Amino acid sequence: MTDLEEHIRRTLLDERRALPAWPDPVSRVRTGMTRRRLRHAGVIAAVTVAVLVVTIPVAVRRTAPQPPVGPSPTPTPTAVAWLDQQAAPDQLGHPRLPDPRPTARPCTADDLSPTATVADEGAASGTRFYTLQLTNVSDTTCTLEGSADLIATNTTTGRRGTLETRREELGFGDQQEFPATVAPREVAMLSVRTGSGCDGGLNMITYRNVVLVLPFHRYELTGLVLETSCLVGLSNWFRFVEFLSTPPRFGDLRAEIEAPATVRAGGILDYVVTLRSIGSPVVLDPCPGYSQMLFKSGGNYALNCAVTVIPPEGVRFAIRLAVADYTPLGPQVLMWDLLDDDGTRVSATSTVEVTSSESG
Amino acid sequence: MARWDAPPAFDEYVRSRHTDLLRYAHVLSGDPHLAADLVQDALERAGLHWRRIRRQDDPEGYLRRIIVNRYVSRWRALRRERLVADLPEVVAPAGAEPDAMWTLLATLPRQQRAVLVLRFYEDLSEAQIAEVLGCSIGTVKSNSSRALAKLRALSTVDGVL
Numbered sequence: 140m141t142d143l144e145e146h147i148r149r150t151l152l153d154e155r156r157a158l159p160a161w162p163d164p165v166s167r168v169r170t171g172m173t174r175r176r177l178r179h180a181g182v183i184a185a186v187t188v189a190v191l192v193v194t195i196p197v198a199v200r201r202t203a204p205q206p207p208v209g210p211s212p213t214p215t216p217t218a219v220a221w222l223d224q225q226a227a228p229d230q231l232g233h234p235r236l237p238d239p240r241p242t243a244r245p246c247t248a249d250d251l252s253p254t255a256t257v258a259d260e261g262a263a264s265g266t267r268f269y270t271l272q273l274t275n276v277s278d279t280t281c282t283l284e285g286s287a288d289l290i291a292t293n294t295t296t297g298r299r300g301t302l303e304t305r306r307e308e309l310g311f312g313d314q315q316e317f318p319a320t321v322a323p324r325e326v327a328m329l330s331v332r333t334g335s336g337c338d339g340g341l342n343m344i345t346y347r348n349v350v351l352v353l354p355f356h357r358y359e360l361t362g363l364v365l366e367t368s369c370l371v372g373l374s375n376w377f378r379f380v381e382f383l384s385t386p387p388r389f390g391d392l393r394a395e396i397e398a399p400a401t402v403r404a405g406g407i408l409d410y411v412v413t414l415r416s417i418g419s420p421v422v423l424d425p426c427p428g429y430s431q432m433l434f435k436s437g438g439n440y441a442l443n444c445a446v447t448v449i450p451p452e453g454v455r456f457a458i459r460l461a462v463a464d465y466t467p468l469g470p471q472v473l474m475w476d477l478l479d480d481d482g483t484r485v486s487a488t489s490t491v492e493v494t495s496s497e498s499g
Numbered sequence: 500m501a502r503w504d505a506p507p508a509f510d511e512y513v514r515s516r517h518t519d520l521l522r523y524a525h526v527l528s529g530d531p532h533l534a535a536d537l538v539q540d541a542l543e544r545a546g547l548h549w550r551r552i553r554r555q556d557d558p559e560g561y562l563r564r565i566i567v568n569r570y571v572s573r574w575r576a577l578r579r580e581r582l583v584a585d586l587p588e589v590v591a592p593a594g595a596e597p598d599a600m601w602t603l604l605a606t607l608p609r610q611q612r613a614v615l616v617l618r619f620y621e622d623l624s625e626a627q628i629a630e631v632l633g634c635s636i637g638t639v640k641s642n643s644s645r646a647l648a649k650l651r652a653l654s655t656v657d658g659v660l
Contacts, residue, residue, distance in 0.1 A: 143651055144619065150600040151526050151620040158521040158531055164542075165510045168517075171543040305633060337610075337634040369633045 162463055166225070166438030170430060173231055173439060173478075218411050218455040222443035226428025231439055231478050235383040240320045246281035246327070248356040255351050255358035260330075269331040271351055271360065275321040283327040283376040284318040287353055291346035291365065302346065307332060307372035319376040328379060332372035333365050343368050389427070389479045391418035392449060394487035398473055405464030405496040408433065412475055412487060415453035423447045429458075433473045433491065436463040442477070466493050509549045512558060513542055524566050527616045529605045533570075541565040564631050567617065571609050571632065603653050611646035614639055 161167055252274040260268035275281060286306060292299040307330075319327035329351075335343060346365040351358040365371060398410035412429075414421075426444035431437045437460060446454050458475065473491050476484040517538060524534035541562045545552055552561050604612060610632070617628045625643075629636045 143647060143654065146600050146654075147604070147615060147650070148619040150598070150604065151616060153598075153601075155598070156522050156526050157518070158525050158534060160518045160521075161535075164513045164517045168513050168539065168542045168546060169510075171539055172546045175543055175547060334633070337632065337638065372633075 162461075163438065167435065170432065170438050173430060218457040219443050219446050221409075221457040221459045222441055223459070224441045226430075226439040226441045226478075230426065230428030230441055235385060236314070236380055237383055239316060240378070242282045242284075242318060242320050243280040244282065246275065246283045246321070248353075250275055250277040250279075250281045251283075251327075251356070252276050255360060257360050257363045266332060266334045267366075269333075269363065271329045271331060272326045273358070274326050275323055278323055280320060280322045282318050282320040286373050286375045287329060287351055289331075289346075289365075289371065289373070290350040290352055290357075292348045294345040294347055299348070301352070302371050304373045305370045307374060314380045314382070315374075315377040316380045317375050317377050319378045321378055325378065327376050329376050330372075330374040331365070333367035334369040334372075335367065337367075337369035346371075387479045389421060389477060389485050391416045392421050392477065392485045393417055394475060394477060394485050396473065396475055396487045396489040398489045398491055401492040401494050402433075402462050403496050404462060404466045404468060404493050406462055408460040408462050408473070408491065410458055410460070410473070410489070411455050412458050413453045413455045414449045414477070414485070416449050416451050418451075420451070421449045423449065428478055430476045430478060431458060431460050431474065433460055433462060434466045434471050434493075436460060436466060437474075439478075462493065464496060468493050468495055508553070509546050513546075516559065516562075517542065520562060520566065523563060523620070524570070526620050527567060527570050527613060529601070529612070537566045537569055540569060563621070567613050567631060568633070571613050600650075600654065603650055606653065607646050607649065611642045611649075614642040615646050618643060 256272040256274075258270040258272060260270055271287075273283070289302045289304065290300065291302055315328075321327045343366055346367075349360040349363045349365060351360055393415050395413045395415075396410060397413070398408070402408040423442065423444050424447055426442055426447070428439050428441050430439045440458075443456065460473070469492065470490050471493050473489045474486065475488070476486045478484060520538045520541065521534055524537040525531055528534050528537065544565055545558065545562055549558075552558050604615070607615070613632065614628055617623045617631060618625075623631065625636050625639045628639045632639070
């Protein structure tokens with residue numbers, strides 16, 4: 140090893156590269172996972188206040204600014220006490236998936252549509268996804284396992300052959316079921332990824348006349364042109380699984396936040412959420428969870444269901460949030476969401492000024 | 500429990516491993532804020548598929564592959580979500596030498612820096628690096644030689660070595 144290489148190694152292994160541990164890594168990650176799931180389900184539009192107001196038909200009221208205070212105020216005695224308890228998984232209002240489908244007999248060429256369909260799933264940051272689809276045209280369920288090969292022509296060299304590919308997890312996240320066990324008229328899917336992020340994107344290769352190769356049949360993928368500087372990624376065959384339809388439990392609920400105007404970075408934010416029904420009283424049984432977030436502080440918690448019926452006049456719940464000391468100073472949006480079974484949310488937001496931990 | 504609910508073992512993994520992943524992402528990116536976002540993104544993705552990851556692969560390798568590929572590909576969402584505030588940088592120990600090589604590494608393109616990190620921090624072979632980055636061994640070699648040549652030239656000028 141040269142002096143330069145040794146110097147690089149020492150620099151990279153230097154203890155100064157270590158970063159501080161996160162205060163609550165599990166809540167931080169699980170909160171992000173919940174957001175992803177809801178995004179995947181197509182029921183969360185954005186995290187900005189404006190988009191929330193437009194896309195989610197629930198009441199969002201910002202309380203009038205209050206005069207700056209020192210310590211966070213104690214909730215009024217009329218509020219249901221805050222419960223310092225993480226939400227259980229079944230309190231997070233996940234959209235549900237059906238039970239996995241058992242595999243069936245292997246699909247044959249006769250079971251599948253004579254041509255494959257190509258869906259362009261779009262591109263982002265130099266990565267483009269396609270979904271290759273074969274429909275079960277038989278009268279019985281069959282299973283398509285494993286992956287496939289692609290044959291194509293490299294337009295630069297003129298060479299034609301089987302593409303070197305890499306197996307990847309691609310596609311639709313939780314809504315994929317492997318292998319693809321497809322009932323009549325259902326579609327088996329295979330995801331293809333190309334990318335320009337390799338080799339600086341300088342050596343892009345264009346493949347035309349792409350053919351999908353299965354052990355029992357070849358399918359010409361008319362019109363598909365793959366442009367990539369990376370190995371082409373291929374998934375295994377999968378079936379797209381719809382979430383189970385679950386009626387919302389909290390469609391009649393509205394939420395409002397009463398929060399102090401300021402909180403110190405590294406301090407405790409005590410605030411009150413009032414839930415009201417705009418229809419008949421709503422019963423919180425089973426007891427739901429909620430998420431709260433201010434910058435990157437927050438998490439998913441169990442609601443204190445000491446009161447289980449929410450009447451039109453409302454019930455006030457005391458809520459507490461530990462504000463991370465790394466929270467940027469200035470106005471931050473406090474978001475509070477009650478998580479419903481169908482993946483929707485009863486939301487409220489407020490703006491809180493984060494002040495220096497040294498102030499006051 | 501829905502099948503994509505990560506089990507309690509995932510929580511334990513997050514608690515015990517996130518600091519090492521943060522360090523890896525920091526070495527890779529040179530940016531503590533971006534490192535935090537890369538690790539957050541990778542852990543969220545891993546958590547959603549935890550059972551499959553534990554069954555099929557080593558979780559640590561899976562996470563590190565996500566982190567490096569997200570870093571190299573300049574994932575747009577990560578850039579959008581990057582913090583804009585000035586978070587405190589890790590403070591160098593008192594009396595530490597000026598970190599000239601660390602500064603020089605920041606001048607490299609992402610792909611070249613990733614190759615050096617995988618080679619000298621992760622101790623991967625060229626073939627393993629090619630596998631992680633999804634490129635050819637030739638690309639790894641050319642990126643490595645270009646990066647070293649640039650660092651050699653800059654460090655000579657700057658008197659780092």
